[in-house]
Amino acid sequence: MNNTTGHAHDATAWLQLARRLQKQQLQQLSQLGELASQLSALVHMLQCERGASNIYLCSGGLLYTAECRAGGALVDERLALFYASLERARAVAGSALCWRIARAVDELAQLPALRAQIGRRQIAAEAATEQFSRVIRHLLNIAPQLNDSIDDPPVAGRMVALYSFMQGKELVGQERALGALGFTRGEFSDSLRQQLVDRIDGQQPCFDSFQALGSPATVQLFRTQCHAGLDIEQLRRIACTRQPAADGGETALRWFWPANPTA
Amino acid sequence: MNNTTGHAHDATAWLQLARRLQKQQLQQLSQLGELASQLSALVHMLQCERGASNIYLCSGGLLYTAECRAGGALVDERLALFYASLERARAVAGSALCWRIARAVDELAQLPALRAQIGRRQIAAEAATEQFSRVIRHLLNIAPQLNDSIDDPPVAGRMVALYSFMQGKELVGQERALGALGFTRGEFSDSLRQQLVDRIDGQQPCFDSFQALGSPATVQLFRTQCHAGLDIEQLRRIACTRQPAADGGETALRWFWPANPTA
Numbered sequence: 001m002n003n004t005t006g007h008a009h010d011a012t013a014w015l016q017l018a019r020r021l022q023k024q025q026l027q028q029l030s031q032l033g034e035l036a037s038q039l040s041a042l043v044h045m046l047q048c049e050r051g052a053s054n055i056y057l058c059s060g061g062l063l064y065t066a067e068c069r070a071g072g073a074l075v076d077e078r079l080a081l082f083y084a085s086l087e088r089a090r091a092v093a094g095s096a097l098c099w100r101i102a103r104a105v106d107e108l109a110q111l112p113a114l115r116a117q118i119g120r121r122q123i124a125a126e127a128a129t130e131q132f133s134r135v136i137r138h139l140l141n142i143a144p145q146l147n148d149s150i151d152d153p154p155v156a157g158r159m160v161a162l163y164s165f166m167q168g169k170e171l172v173g174q175e176r177a178l179g180a181l182g183f184t185r186g187e188f189s190d191s192l193r194q195q196l197v198d199r200i201d202g203q204q205p206c207f208d209s210f211q212a213l214g215s216p217a218t219v220q221l222f223r224t225q226c227h228a229g230l231d232i233e234q235l236r237r238i239a240c241t242r243q244p245a246a247d248g249g250e251t252a253l254r255w256f257w258p259a260n261p262t263a
Numbered sequence: 264m265n266n267t268t269g270h271a272h273d274a275t276a277w278l279q280l281a282r283r284l285q286k287q288q289l290q291q292l293s294q295l296g297e298l299a300s301q302l303s304a305l306v307h308m309l310q311c312e313r314g315a316s317n318i319y320l321c322s323g324g325l326l327y328t329a330e331c332r333a334g335g336a337l338v339d340e341r342l343a344l345f346y347a348s349l350e351r352a353r354a355v356a357g358s359a360l361c362w363r364i365a366r367a368v369d370e371l372a373q374l375p376a377l378r379a380q381i382g383r384r385q386i387a388a389e390a391a392t393e394q395f396s397r398v399i400r401h402l403l404n405i406a407p408q409l410n411d412s413i414d415d416p417p418v419a420g421r422m423v424a425l426y427s428f429m430q431g432k433e434l435v436g437q438e439r440a441l442g443a444l445g446f447t448r449g450e451f452s453d454s455l456r457q458q459l460v461d462r463i464d465g466q467q468p469c470f471d472s473f474q475a476l477g478s479p480a481t482v483q484l485f486r487t488q489c490h491a492g493l494d495i496e497q498l499r500r501i502a503c504t505r506q507p508a509a510d511g512g513e514t515a516l517r518w519f520w521p522a523n524p525t526a
Contacts, residue, residue, distance in 0.1 A: 008349035011372070014365035021358035086271035095284035096414070102277035109274070148414065151359070 028092040029155060031085075032146045036159065038085040040166055042078040043139050047173040049075050050132035051256060053118050054177045057125035058184035059249050072115055079108065097145040104138040111135065129177045136173075140166055161213035165222075168206030175199040179239050179255045186246035188239055196239055291355040292418060294348075295409045299422065301348040303429055305341040306402050310436040312338050313395035314519060316381045317440045320388035321447035322512050335378055342371065360408040367401040374398065392440045399436075403429055424476035428485075431469030438462040442502050442518045449509035451502055459502055 049071035056064040086101060114131050117123040143163040150156045178196045182188040211219050235255050238244055244251055270276065312334035319327040349364060377394050380386040406426040413419045441459045445451040474482050498518050501507055507514055
């Protein structure tokens, strides 16, 4: 609300108000931009924790015990920053954004219970991965709504680029989790294989949109650093066409930490 | 700004904020809707004053002396309501809307000087019409910006319908003013004729867009009441194809007040 005391027929007062609102809008923009960064960092950490928990559960608790604990701690660190950023964005959020934040915050509240189940291995790897993915999905749903209050087309375009990248990266993350599941088990069911293929196919449109709207420097970085390497393509072929060798999780780790990781 | 004291990780607080913002948005919507109505009524009165002043000046001060004065008084009445509505909308206006309001308010401030010139017949009819049209143009420029803060697609669509209708109606008004000029003078120059044809051609796209987005009842009213009648089409043909008879302004008045006026 603008408590301006100028009169309605005073053109100068309207111009001053316009300038003040424009300045306010830039501040809002910077707060929403910061929230977008925090969101993206939190999702990244959740993707890591999801992957570590997946390997831990698939290996029957033999692998990645420490990584699970570390992953959880890193998520909690990011979570505190994310909540602080949400608190600052509260004053500039529109109603649709608030609905999505409420939904995501509600999902985030389930994390401690999920971790307790994972620690006691009282949940199947697929179910745990599904729960992490649901939290991430609701966090990602916040991103497009950040554009609601942005009427600067170049900035709005960069926000869409970020959102597209986050979506593509999440599909990469899901592909990794599904692959880890199959390689650790030494078996890819038809359904698992289909899910894997869907995740691989879905990535391209997201990264196309990112490359169309992202800043030249970021797009350049993506082109040189983030393409699936030879290692990944070989493992993708194995996962999608034949049953891998039972090797006590060795291929799973190679799948999870190839020479050129994307996410 | 929302001074909510709830915490960032409290989903219920976010839901409550979302509902409060939604309610605020409905109030804003109603204020912007009221401003749109006042804007449309003010433009209508300015169109009437423009027409009356035009006939007054073209007839060398013989016709429409009283109508000019009455037209000015009706505009001033509407102007007071418009300013009051602007004052109420100040708290919900965005920066782009404020810029346009400033521009229009600045133009409105020139009205008294214009009327003084018209009263003393110190300005040519075409120049006076042009000045009224500029004021109206800047008022109409406010309308599309009202949609900035509206994220309800049906309401936004109705706003576009209103704006399209106002644009079409202004072209009708300009056509009337140009026709009155020619008929009162008993002569249509090539340039005047071209301007007339442009105004007639421009109306259709505006009214098409209005009919596509307006409420069924309003569109129905438009279809039954607002089409150019036989009278107007005959006079349009005369204006666009041959020189009218010199009849001391009789045809000008028939042009201005046909059986079925559109604006």
